[in-house]
Amino acid sequence: MLRVAELSAGYGGFQALFDASLEVNAGEAVAVIGPNGAGKTTLLRVISKLISPSAGDVTFEGRSLAAVAPHDVVARGIAHVPENRRLFPRLTAEENLRMGAYTSRRTYAERLAQVYALFPRLRERRHQPAGTLSGGEQQMCAIARALMSGPKLLLLDEPSAGLAPVVVQSIFELVRRICAEGYTVLIVEQNIRQVLKVVSRAYLLEAGRIVRSGSADELRTAPEIQKAYLGL
Amino acid sequence: MSDIFDVYLLEAVLNGLLLGGLLALLSLGLNLVFGVIDVVWICYAELIMCGMYAVYYLHVQYHWPLVLAMLAAIGVVAFLGWLLHQLVIRPVLNAEPINQLLVTGGVLFFLQAAATLAFGIEFKNLGVTLPSVRLGEMSFSAARLVAFGAALGGVIALWIFLSKTYLGTAIRAISQDRAIMPLMGVDPGRIFALTSALGGALAGLAACLLVLQYDIHPAIGLSFGPITFLICVLGGLGNMLGGFVAAFIFAQFIAVGGFFFAVEWGYVIAFIFFIAVMFWRPRGILGK
Ligand SMILES: Nc1ncnc2c1ncn2[C@@H]1O[C@H](COP(=O)(O)OP(=O)(O)OP(=O)(O)O)[C@@H](O)[C@H]1O
Numbered sequence: 001m002l003r004v005a006e007l008s009a010g011y012g013g014f015q016a017l018f019d020a021s022l023e024v025n026a027g028e029a030v031a032v033i034g035p036n037g038a039g040k041t042t043l044l045r046v047i048s049k050l051i052s053p054s055a056g057d058v059t060f061e062g063r064s065l066a067a068v069a070p071h072d073v074v075a076r077g078i079a080h081v082p083e084n085r086r087l088f089p090r091l092t093a094e095e096n097l098r099m100g101a102y103t104s105r106r107t108y109a110e111r112l113a114q115v116y117a118l119f120p121r122l123r124e125r126r127h128q129p130a131g132t133l134s135g136g137e138q139q140m141c142a143i144a145r146a147l148m149s150g151p152k153l154l155l156l157d158e159p160s161a162g163l164a165p166v167v168v169q170s171i172f173e174l175v176r177r178i179c180a181e182g183y184t185v186l187i188v189e190q191n192i193r194q195v196l197k198v199v200s201r202a203y204l205l206e207a208g209r210i211v212r213s214g215s216a217d218e219l220r221t222a223p224e225i226q227k228a229y230l231g232l
Numbered sequence: 233m234s235d236i237f238d239v240y241l242l243e244a245v246l247n248g249l250l251l252g253g254l255l256a257l258l259s260l261g262l263n264l265v266f267g268v269i270d271v272v273w274i275c276y277a278e279l280i281m282c283g284m285y286a287v288y289y290l291h292v293q294y295h296w297p298l299v300l301a302m303l304a305a306i307g308v309v310a311f312l313g314w315l316l317h318q319l320v321i322r323p324v325l326n327a328e329p330i331n332q333l334l335v336t337g338g339v340l341f342f343l344q345a346a347a348t349l350a351f352g353i354e355f356k357n358l359g360v361t362l363p364s365v366r367l368g369e370m371s372f373s374a375a376r377l378v379a380f381g382a383a384l385g386g387v388i389a390l391w392i393f394l395s396k397t398y399l400g401t402a403i404r405a406i407s408q409d410r411a412i413m414p415l416m417g418v419d420p421g422r423i424f425a426l427t428s429a430l431g432g433a434l435a436g437l438a439a440c441l442l443v444l445q446y447d448i449h450p451a452i453g454l455s456f457g458p459i460t461f462l463i464c465v466l467g468g469l470g471n472m473l474g475g476f477v478a479a480f481i482f483a484q485f486i487a488v489g490g491f492f493f494a495v496e497w498g499y500v501i502a503f504i505f506f507i508a509v510m511f512w513r514p515r516g517i518l519g520k
């Protein structure tokens with residue numbers, strides 16, 4: 001479904017991503033794991049065209065995204081939950097969801113009902129400014145906002161970052177449910193132990209390069225990952 | 233004796249209310265544009281001047297019915313707002329604020345000079361005088377009543393647009409996080425252009441109301457531009473509700489101060505109040 005081929009990207013003169021290639025098949029949940037500053041966020045930004053690559057290409061459902069304008073990506077079926085959630089703090093939770101449905105207004109009511117069924121807490125908080133929600137609620141709202149566009153592929157950038165341990169658990173539980181609902185998910189995480197329980201495959205990104213890939217089990221048991229990332 | 237005094241004080245307060253409506257409308261477009269695009273249109277009052285000339289020429293020269301001329305003028309200034317954004321603001325969107333001030337300041341002088349060349353320096357008058365309305369002992373200018381009603385209508389329409397529609401929500405959202413708008417499927421450039429046209433339309437509406445009360449000349453912008461900026465700053469630049477509150481406070485100082493002393497003193501008191509507030513809350517009454 002998504003194919004990233006030899007992608008390079010950076011900021012000004014600084015290169016953050018080198019020849020990264022990966023693939024996500026329909027219905028699959030795939031993780032990109034790696035340490036701080038590895039280039040995980042950069043990778044997602046290139047896929048949703050917030051920045052353009054210096055080389056390489058991204059194809060989605062067999063078509064290149066190279067000529068697609070950034071604001072048309074979501075209409076193609078890719079929704080991106082950005083790093084740090086990035087809700088509109090002074091809009092209410094529900095207005096944030098409305099923004100998520102900007103390109104698919106006809107199905108708004110129906111999707112809102114679906115999203116509230118998935119996140120009952122958001123329904124209670126729907127008239128509250130998003131900036132006043134708790135961290136976990138904000139993350140739910142950010143994911144819900146992305147789901148409002150009815151995406152085929154969901155990009156998640158560190159949904160567990162900055163949350164209390166109990167809340168981290170419930171967020172991963174939600175991600176698991178979203179995957180179970182049949183969404184295709186590409187998730188970026190530093191919480192490697194948890195994310196490997198949710199996805200079927202993963203790529204390890206280090207210093208801008210994809211250095212390993214494999215099934216979740218393979219990566220979990222790989223000695224170098226156990227040593228460097230799982231503290232075993 | 234004291235009864236009559238009370239009636240005239242009440243009249244002053246009510247006149248202040250009417251003036252407040254107009255000042256609120258004046259601040260609205262400027263605040264909208266600043267709040268969304270983060271650029272101050274120094275030439276805002278000159279856009280209003282263009283709108284006043286548009287009403288004048290269409291109505292007096294080309295004999296369009298007044299209401300039609302006004303609607304057309306709103307369209308003209310909306311177009312000017314859009315043009316201002318595309319030609320002048322867009323290239324400096326990411327430049328230093330001082331550069332943005334300088335270019336829109338340049339447009340101010342350009343518009344003044346262009347108006348002088350095109351329309352001459354004579355004062356022009358619509359030749360429409362609305363009667364004054366009597367209410368018991370008190371009398372009010374009908375032009376002010378119309379201005380108040382239209383200003384209130386404009387404010388309410390804008391509020392409904394911003395809170396109830398997708399486009400309006402996007403306009404509020406973009407001022408909170410510009411960078412992720414594409415992830416929502418929103419083209420920020422389009423929202424900016426639209427907001428500029430909307431800011432222009434509000435300037436056009438203000439022009440229609442001002443032209444009922446004041447003569448038109450190329451420097452007319454200087455007589456209400458500064459006060460518009462003061463009100464926006466007083467309320468918190470970019471904060472539309474703040475501008476609204478500030479407009480009514482400011483107008484009361486002018487009207488009631490003018491009642492107890494003289495009109496000029498009303499302005500002096502209002503400006504002293506402004507300076508005091510700036511010490512107390514440098515970001516404005518409702519500023520963050
Ligand atoms: N806007 C930017 N301008 C310049 N350099 C940047 C920018 N954003 C990221 N970088 C740099 O690019 C590199 C990759 O950053 P990126 O945010 O993609 O990493 P990451 O894997 O998401 O890290 P984290 O886990 O901390 O979120 C880092 O060295 C970072 O300093």
Ligand SMILES: [Mg+2]
Pocket residue numbers: 040041042083157158
């Ligand atoms: Mg990151």
